[in-house]
Every structure is written in C-alpha cells, then in structure tokens.
Amino acid sequence: MRNDTVGGWLDELASESSTPGGGAAAAMNAAVGAALISMVCNLTIGRPKYAAHEKELSAALVEAEELRGQALRLAADDAAAFGSVIAAYKLAKATAEEKQARTAAIQQALVGAADVPLRTAELAAEVIGLARRILPGSNVNVVSDVAVAASSARAALDAAVVNVEVNLAALADEAHRTAVRDRLTAAVTAGAEADAVVAEVRERIAK
Amino acid sequence: MRNDTVGGWLDELASESSTPGGGAAAAMNAAVGAALISMVCNLTIGRPKYAAHEKELSAALVEAEELRGQALRLAADDAAAFGSVIAAYKLAKATAEEKQARTAAIQQALVGAADVPLRTAELAAEVIGLARRILPGSNVNVVSDVAVAASSARAALDAAVVNVEVNLAALADEAHRTAVRDRLTAAVTAGAEADAVVAEVRERIAK
Numbered sequence: 001m002r003n004d005t006v007g008g009w010l011d012e013l014a015s016e017s018s019t020p021g022g023g024a025a026a027a028m029n030a031a032v033g034a035a036l037i038s039m040v041c042n043l044t045i046g047r048p049k050y051a052a053h054e055k056e057l058s059a060a061l062v063e064a065e066e067l068r069g070q071a072l073r074l075a076a077d078d079a080a081a082f083g084s085v086i087a088a089y090k091l092a093k094a095t096a097e098e099k100q101a102r103t104a105a106i107q108q109a110l111v112g113a114a115d116v117p118l119r120t121a122e123l124a125a126e127v128i129g130l131a132r133r134i135l136p137g138s139n140v141n142v143v144s145d146v147a148v149a150a151s152s153a154r155a156a157l158d159a160a161v162v163n164v165e166v167n168l169a170a171l172a173d174e175a176h177r178t179a180v181r182d183r184l185t186a187a188v189t190a191g192a193e194a195d196a197v198v199a200e201v202r203e204r205i206a207k
Numbered sequence: 208m209r210n211d212t213v214g215g216w217l218d219e220l221a222s223e224s225s226t227p228g229g230g231a232a233a234a235m236n237a238a239v240g241a242a243l244i245s246m247v248c249n250l251t252i253g254r255p256k257y258a259a260h261e262k263e264l265s266a267a268l269v270e271a272e273e274l275r276g277q278a279l280r281l282a283a284d285d286a287a288a289f290g291s292v293i294a295a296y297k298l299a300k301a302t303a304e305e306k307q308a309r310t311a312a313i314q315q316a317l318v319g320a321a322d323v324p325l326r327t328a329e330l331a332a333e334v335i336g337l338a339r340r341i342l343p344g345s346n347v348n349v350v351s352d353v354a355v356a357a358s359s360a361r362a363a364l365d366a367a368v369v370n371v372e373v374n375l376a377a378l379a380d381e382a383h384r385t386a387v388r389d390r391l392t393a394a395v396t397a398g399a400e401a402d403a404v405v406a407e408v409r410e411r412i413a414k
Contacts, residue, residue: 006216007209010238010275014245021246022355025239029359031217032232038221039228068217144373148229148366152236155362158405159355165412166351198365205372 001028001075018086023078026120026159031071033127033153036145037064037134044139053137060134067127071156074123078116084109110171114180117163122183124160125190127153131197140204147201154194161188208235208282225293230285233327233366238278240334240360243352244271244341251346260344267341274334278363281330285323291316317378321387324370327363329390332397334360338404347411354408361401368395 001009001024013020041061044050050057088105092098131150138146164184168177208216208231220227248268251257257264295312299305338357345353371391375384 002214003212005210006213006235007279009213010242010279013239014242014249014272014275016246016249018250018349021349022243022352025243025352025355025359028213028239029236029362032220032235035217035221036229036232039223042221042223043225065221068221072214072217142225142228144369145229145232147369148232151362151365151369152232154365155236155358158358158361162351162354162358162405162408162412165409169412198369201369202372205369205376 019079027075030156034068036149114167121160124156234282237363241275243356321374328367331363
C-alpha cells in the first residue's frame with residue numbers, strides 16, 4: 001500500500017479483489033488522521049506564541065508518526081489475515097479428520113482476522129486521544145485540521161468495530177469473543193471524545 | 208495526489224507544508240468511501256442470487272466511479288484555492304487603492320476556498336446516499352464494507368463542514384455566507400443517514 005500510487009490503491013480498493021477492502025480502508029483513515037496530527041504539530045512547534053505547549057506537541061508528534069507507520073502495517077496485516085481465512089476455508093474436507101483440521105484452521109484464522117481490526121480500533125482511539133491532547137496548544141491557523149484528524153480517526157474506529165463484529169460472528173470460542181468485545185468496548189469510548197474535539201473546534205471557529 | 212505514492216502523500220500531509228491539508232484529507236475520505244461502494248457493487252453484480260438488485264447496483268457503480276474521480280479532483284482544487292488565498296494576502300497594501308484591491312482579492316479567494324469543502328460535503332452526502340441505496344441488494348459477504356464506506360464518507364462530510372466554517376468565518380459577504388450555509392445544512396442531513404446505514408449493517412451482522 002505504501003508504495004502504490006493513491007490512484008492505483010483506490011482502483012484496487014474499488015475492484016472485485018477482496019483485498020484491499022474495508023480493513024485497509026479503516027487503516028488508511030487512521031493513517032490520514034495521524035498524518036494530520038503530525039501536520040498540526042509541525043506547524044506549531046518552534047513558534048514562540050505556542051512555546052508553552054512545545055513539549056506536549058513534540059511528544060504528540062513522535063506518537064503520531066509511530067501510529068501512522070503502524071496504521072500502514074495494519075493495512076498489510078489485514079490482507080494477510082484475510083488470506084489465511086480464505087486458505088483455511090479451501091482446506092480438504094473429505095474425511096472426518098480433514099473436517100476437524102479444517103474447522104480448527106478456520107477458527108484460528110478468524111482469531112487473527114478479528115485481531116487486525118481490533119488493533120485498528122485501538123490505534124484509532126489513540127489518534128483521537130492525540131487530537132484531544134494537542135487541541136489546547138495547536139496553532140490557531142490549523143485548528144480545523146485537528147477536527148479533521150479526529151473525524152478521520154473516528155471513521156477508522158467505527159469501521160474497525162464493524163470489521164471486528166463481522167469476524168466475531170463466525171468465531172466459536174466464547175471466551176475469546178468476550179475478551180475481544182471487552183477490548184473493543186474500551187476503544188469505542190473514544191468515539192465520543194472525537195465528537196467533543198470536533199464540537200470544540202467548531203465553537204472556537206465560530207467565535 | 209493521484210500519482211503520488213500512498214506513503215509519499217501521507218508524508219506530505221504530515222509535513223509543515225500547508226497543502227495537502229484537511230481539505231485534501233476530507234476528499235481522500237470521500238474517495239475511500241466511493242471506492243468501497245464500487246467494490247461492493249463489483250462483488251455483487253453478475254451473481255444470480257442478487258439478480259433482482261442488478262440494475263440498482265449497476266447504476267450505483269457508475270455513480271460511485273464518477274464520485275471517486277470528482278473527489279480526487281477536489282483534493283487538487285483545494286490546494287489551488289488555498290494558494291489563491293495566500294497569494295491574495297501577499298498583495299501590496301501600501302496605498303489606499305492597493306488596500307482596497309487586496310481586500311477584494313482576499314474576499315474573492317475566500318469564496319473559492321469555501322466552495323471546495325462545500326462541494327466535498329455535497330459529494331460525501333452523495334456517497335452516503337449510494338451506501339443507503341445499495342445496502343438492501345449488496346452481497347452479504349461484503350455488507351460490512353457498506354458500513355465502512357458510509358463511515359468514511361461521514362468523516363469526509365464532518366471534516367468538510369469544519370473546513371467550510373473556517374473559511375466562512377473570514378468572509379464578509381453576508382448573502383454569500385447565507386447561501387453557503389443553506390447548501391451546507393442540506394448536505395449535513397446525510398450524517399444521520401450514514402449512522403443509520405452503520406446501525407443496520409451491525410444489526411444484520413449480529414443476526
């Protein structure tokens with residue numbers, strides 16, 4: 001994905017091939033959010049007017065860069081996890097033994113397939129947390145971009161939730177499903193945080 | 208943007224340069240949403256099980272492809288409109304005449320700068336409308352991607368609203384501001400539509 005052209009990647013996303021699909025799209029939205037956090041930090045750090053917030057924004061910049069890299073890796077992981085699910089479904093199922101091995105392989109692949117969007121949801125929640133942290137000290141000329149970052153990360157979060165749920169639906173292991181749901185519930189609270197960031201930015205702009 | 212690599216474009220977005228910024232990010236979110244609509248259509252059209260919805264999805268595919276192209280053009284238009292605003296602010300302001308000409312140029316540039324996110328908001332609303340239209344007839348194996356498309360387009364809409372408002376704040380012409388606000392208010396109703404699509408998909412997955 002990183003080395004595809006934007007137009008080519010979107011063509012692939014739009015095509016009949018299953019990957020890239022919704023998982024990569026969610027990761028891309030998270031990456032866009034993280035990149036905008038970096039931009040706002042880069043346009044604030046070093047300006048005397050915002051010196052009091054320099055430390056906070058410098059730390060946020062390091063985290064945003066890290067999260068952007070992780071998001072791009074998650075897009076690749078998503079394609080790999082999806083490939084494993086497809087491969088498991090294609091295993092032989094002629095004998096009882098084969099059937100059992102196939103079922104086990106499918107379940108193991110589904111665990112991996114649910115893990116990628118779960119990590120995407122958690123990453124999106126972290127990007128939203130950064131938007132909230134940098135908002136008080138951001139260069140006012142680009143404060144709207146903090147809202148755009150939060151909106152993009154929120155889309156990643158919402159999309160990742162649906163992607164986790166679709167994988168959980170076929171997962172048999174109740175204990176694992178509960179563990180995934182608990183982590184997902186924790187990440188989802190960031191949705192309201194994103195809305196609060198957008199609302200605060202709009203209020204500031206209206207002044 | 209179309210010919211940049213994904214990694215390179217994100218680097219540019221994250222950098223200190225003002226473009227690409229939040230306007231291009233919103234356009235990208237809309238393009239991702241439109242691409243996923245296309246993917247779902249491509250994975251549904253031609254399958255006997257969904258023959259009853261073939262006409263609807265074929266029409267939606269044509270529209271989604273058109274909207275994706277428009278979204279990429281909006282990202283370019285956003286950079287151009289921003290450039291005009293910067294250029295207008297840099298005009299000479301030594302004499303009263305120059306000051307008057309500069310103020311007029313700034314106001315004209317701001318009209319253009321507000322127009323791009325307004326069109327992005329309207330485009331995002333159209334993508335959300337497509338998600339809603341294809342949902343009943345979409346291949347169930349990729350129904351989660353309809354929700355991801357709606358979430359991504361919703362982020363584009365929310366971001367575009369903030370981007371319009373930040374440009375309107377500096378716009379003096381009250382009549383033009385009202386006209387823009389009216390169009391924006393119409394587009395914003397699609398936000399609830401997007402939420403409804405996501406809710407319906409989650410309900411279907413949980414069954």
